[in-house]
Amino acid sequence: MKALDIPFVKHIGIHESENELSLECSENVLNHIKTIHAGAQFTLAETKSGLHLQSLFPELEGRVIPLLRGAEVKYKKPAAKTIVAYARSEEESVENFRLQLEKKGRASLEIYVEVKDSNELLCTLATFTWFVQKL
Numbered sequence: 001m002k003a004l005d006i007p008f009v010k011h012i013g014i015h016e017s018e019n020e021l022s023l024e025c026s027e028n029v030l031n032h033i034k035t036i037h038a039g040a041q042f043t044l045a046e047t048k049s050g051l052h053l054q055s056l057f058p059e060l061e062g063r064v065i066p067l068l069r070g071a072e073v074k075y076k077k078p079a080a081k082t083i084v085a086y087a088r089s090e091e092e093s094v095e096n097f098r099l100q101l102e103k104k105g106r107a108s109l110e111i112y113v114e115v116k117d118s119n120e121l122l123c124t125l126a127t128f129t130w131f132v133q134k135l
């Protein structure tokens with residue numbers, strides 16, 4: 001299943017445009033102070049990390065089971081506008097992941113995500129640890 005086809009991702013309204021994931025500041029994702037709920041921000045960031053994982057290893061689609069093993073999230077500023085998620089991973093970690101997966105049939109990789117609003121204000125920083133195992 002593609003990340004954007006996950007029912008919860010669709011439910012909160014995450015959009016993809018030009019390889020960019022975003023979430024509008026709309027009534028259905030607001031919290032008690034009228035900013036984007038932490039859970040919605042987490043979902044955007046986690047979804048972006050999964051898409052980043054897929055983009056790094058497209059040849060593994062359908063051949064592995066990726067599972068989120070852990071997450072560390074820091075909410076820096078309230079998000080009161082449309083937010084966009086940006087993902088990256090360390091090149092050395094990606095290479096180590098490839099070697100470990102080939103050798104043992106399973107491996108882990110950390111993916112770093114920043115969530116910024118439309119004014120480039122950093123709202124959320126997150127690190128997601130993905131565990132991947134061959135089928």
